[in-house]
Amino acid sequence: MAANDSTTSQRPAELDASKLVVTTLAKRKPLPPMESLVFGETKTDHMLIINYTPATGWSAPVIKPYGPLSLDPMSSCLQYSQNVFEGMKVYLGTNGEARLFRPNDNMARLARSAARLALPAFNPDELLALIKELIKLELRWIPKAPGCSLYIRPTIIGTRAALGAVPSDSACIFVIVTPAGPYFQGSKKGISLLAIGENIRLRPGGSGGHKLGLNYASGFLPQTLASKQGYDQVLWLLGKSEKVTEAGAMNLFFAVQRRDGDVDLITPPLDGTILPGITRACMLAFAEAHSTGKIVLPGVPASLKLHVHERPVTMGEIDVFSTQIGRILEVFGVGTAVIVVPITRIGWRGKDIVLPVHEGNGLGQIGHGMWQMMVDVQTGKTQFEDWSVVCD
Numbered sequence: 001m002a003a004n005d006s007t008t009s010q011r012p013a014e015l016d017a018s019k020l021v022v023t024t025l026a027k028r029k030p031l032p033p034m035e036s037l038v039f040g041e042t043k044t045d046h047m048l049i050i051n052y053t054p055a056t057g058w059s060a061p062v063i064k065p066y067g068p069l070s071l072d073p074m075s076s077c078l079q080y081s082q083n084v085f086e087g088m089k090v091y092l093g094t095n096g097e098a099r100l101f102r103p104n105d106n107m108a109r110l111a112r113s114a115a116r117l118a119l120p121a122f123n124p125d126e127l128l129a130l131i132k133e134l135i136k137l138e139l140r141w142i143p144k145a146p147g148c149s150l151y152i153r154p155t156i157i158g159t160r161a162a163l164g165a166v167p168s169d170s171a172c173i174f175v176i177v178t179p180a181g182p183y184f185q186g187s188k189k190g191i192s193l194l195a196i197g198e199n200i201r202l203r204p205g206g207s208g209g210h211k212l213g214l215n216y217a218s219g220f221l222p223q224t225l226a227s228k229q230g231y232d233q234v235l236w237l238l239g240k241s242e243k244v245t246e247a248g249a250m251n252l253f254f255a256v257q258r259r260d261g262d263v264d265l266i267t268p269p270l271d272g273t274i275l276p277g278i279t280r281a282c283m284l285a286f287a288e289a290h291s292t293g294k295i296v297l298p299g300v301p302a303s304l305k306l307h308v309h310e311r312p313v314t315m316g317e318i319d320v321f322s323t324q325i326g327r328i329l330e331v332f333g334v335g336t337a338v339i340v341v342p343i344t345r346i347g348w349r350g351k352d353i354v355l356p357v358h359e360g361n362g363l364g365q366i367g368h369g370m371w372q373m374m375v376d377v378q379t380g381k382t383q384f385e386d387w388s389v390v391c392d
């Protein structure tokens with residue numbers, strides 16, 4: 001009995017949202033003018049922090065005023081890039097309520113990313129409960145203008161304070177939030193991509209299927225080269241056949257006209273080199289629901305069938321499509337940050353493949369229908385599955 005008791009008390013503590021301790025900022029910061037928001041630069045009042053050590057397990061979660069972290073210089077996150085993150089948003093609903101979008105999927109992906117870097121496991125439901133508490137405290141930071149949201153960045157870093165190149169036995173989860181303006185601002189109608197097959201971001205068998213900080217680090221040099229040549233982002237190609245993968249923090253979709261009048265909606269498969277985007281999964285589900293008559297995508301004829309293909313696409317194929325008049329209807333990137341954004345041109349082998357750009361924000365019928373459907377579900381205007389979760 002006594003022996004049992006002592007084993008129980010020594011077991012490292014699980015992540016437990018009920019142990020939350022909140023210290024609020026005495027004088028809240030003034031809200032910045034929402035017109036001048038630059039993505040990811042505004043710091044709000046509070047942040048959430050939880051620490052893990054092998055001896056004690058997960059500490060009591062703390063919400064406290066936003067501020068710097070204090071880290072030992074030997075910390076494994078600084079030395080060996082044990083950093084994983086998520087990107088999710090909370091939207092103002094049609095009745096002023098705060099709504100998360102498929103948050104359980106973000107938590108599950110974060111848990112998988114942490115496991116990929118051998119970071120300590122945590123209970124995703126408890127973390128989500130804590131994120132909701134943080135959001136309730138930061139509600140006034142959700143911009144009220146249409147298309148705006150509060151971006152949430154849950155992060156886990158390895159904090160083992162020693163130089164041995166071994167898995168980190170210690171970790172810190174922190175969650176910060178930052179207000180985000182609408183992606184479409186001013187006259188910009190989409191983004192251009194430079195297709196790059198060298199110095200590639202991710203290889204088969206690598207870590208591309210997880211949201212790891214290190215996946216981004218090696219992409220920044222090619223990104224600067226692309227910027228110098230006048231392109232917004234890099235389109236990462238894979239292998240001799242130059243398979244299209246993804247661009248920036250976006251999955252890609254190609255809408256191609258079929259001879260029978262329907263549309264093929266093609267996206268590269270989840271082969272481990274591509275991040276399994278939640279927005280990507282939404283596009284696939286919406287296309288399916290539209291084609292079976294379960295929903296009608298706003299502005300898309302109900303009779304138009306969208307045939308989804310998760311299959312490899314090569315640059316050569318895109319090039320051929322683009323030379324056949326009227327064949328490529330739309331190319332768009334999707335992700336939490338942009339929702340849906342049109343791709344205007346792709347630089348490849350010294351030339352530009354120019355893609356159709358449509359009136360208004362540049363999106364075509366399908367891209368716009370997808371975008372509108374996403375916004376409608378995110379704000380609770382339209383219900384689809386149980387994807388929109390009120391934060392209460």
Ligand SMILES: *Cc1c(COP(=O)(O)O)cnc(C)c1O
Binds near residue numbers: 251336337
């Ligand atoms: C986050 C991310 C995406 C988009 O994922 P969502 O879940 O749709 O936001 C796509 N590609 C990469 C590389 C990413 O990091």
